[in-house]
Amino acid sequence: MDRSRRNFCLGAGAAGIGAATLATMPAEAAQARQGGDAARRWAMVVDVRKCVGCQACTVACIMENDVPENSFRTIVSTYEVTEQGKTGTYMLPRLCNHCEDAPCIPVCPTGATHQRQDGIVVVDNTVCVGCAYCVQACPYDARFINHDTQTADKCTFCVHRIDAGLLPACVETCVGGARVFGDLNDPNSAVSKLNRETDPKVLKPEQGTQPRVFYIGLDPKFQGKVDGTPTLWRPAREKEHV
Template identity: 85%
Template sequence: MDRSRRNFCLGAGAATVGAATLAAVPAGAAAPGKDGEAAHRWAMVVDVRKCVGCQACTVACIMENDVPENSFRTIVSTYEVTEQGKSGTYMLPRLCNHCEEPPCIPVCPTGATFQRRDGIVVVDNTVCVGCAYCVQACPYDARFINHESQTADKCTFCVHRVDAGLLPACVETCVGGARIFGDLNDPASAVSKLVREQDPKVLKPDQGTQPRVFYIGLDPKFQGKVDGTPTLWRPSEHTAHAPAGKEHA
């Protein structure tokens, strides 16, 4: 990462105040419960109505996970929308959906991509050979080949932070409170309540992947392929496999 980009990220990430924590979540989040099932099933709810497109989440992720230049584990795609002669912008935060049925796993020839008991999908880059089969299999354009490690890369819900009882960096840094993270197995968690009460939507439900990233206030036109080009803030046109550089959600 060059110095100018790192300095920009440091400045933009200054909104983070302290380290927010997950309520009553011990380290070792992947440990099984008493009934043999996972003690937790982590998920995220994104309230699109609260997203202001500031990209604080994107910058926080870059800094927390040392994401290489022009690649992104999460990003807010910003679209210019014109309806009935009026123009406006639409913000769509995007990341790995940590699906219940992740299509990236069965295509991996080495087993580098796998799902933890708590639902978080991760990549073992000591085993990954960089074949990019998983990149092609992901219907959400959420994966890329890290040009430094030459292995598959993606959002992990900041698994190292979650295991320590902390929130993912993007959630902690979101200035509008648009990202909510928690345990679907806990009926009292904010995530569980929002999923029950707000009838959130998921991206590309026709894929049958059962995403565990839910959207409140999602315009149905943005659930599938978007006919248009992301505007304002986006990666270089010359970057391969950057998740927000494509023209669909």
């Protein structure tokens, strides 16, 4: 069976499983928070003024989380923009926003996508059926179907590192110090101070998802649909030769 047909069959089967599960799973059970420390609320602040577009964060994430080829949990989107006759580039680091009101959670028919008590949104790939409902529900294009596992995948703030007392791989390797990670519930944490002192912005605020990834120096034109041309480094799988 070829790949396209196999994927179609998997999707059809997942849809059937999803419909049956939705009929029996209580809504509160699908959204119950599991694991993590309820006293914490992890968040990230990205200072786009410091991002140089080196993609060290992207590479570190791929290596740390064994992300399959041509898929990304985080990436720096680079755009060519023209304004008042002048052309320049704009860097926009992107990842899962770990929203307080995450739209990917209620659409998951098996409860595979859920939110921990510390706010981190994760996917249990032993339960996920690869239906991609969550991929479609995410307004930030931050999810994908892992071609190796055939399940949903995304940034988890490197939850395995967080639980071990370490920083996410992307934060640790950011050469410009553009990414800051910490506990919003701690008033003395760097992310709390930056949120108080810099009035950071979020992507697509009109969605009402309450993202927990904040941006310093974000041009309002880049909060929603980006009016620019992707350029410089735009990863794509090379065409296979027949």
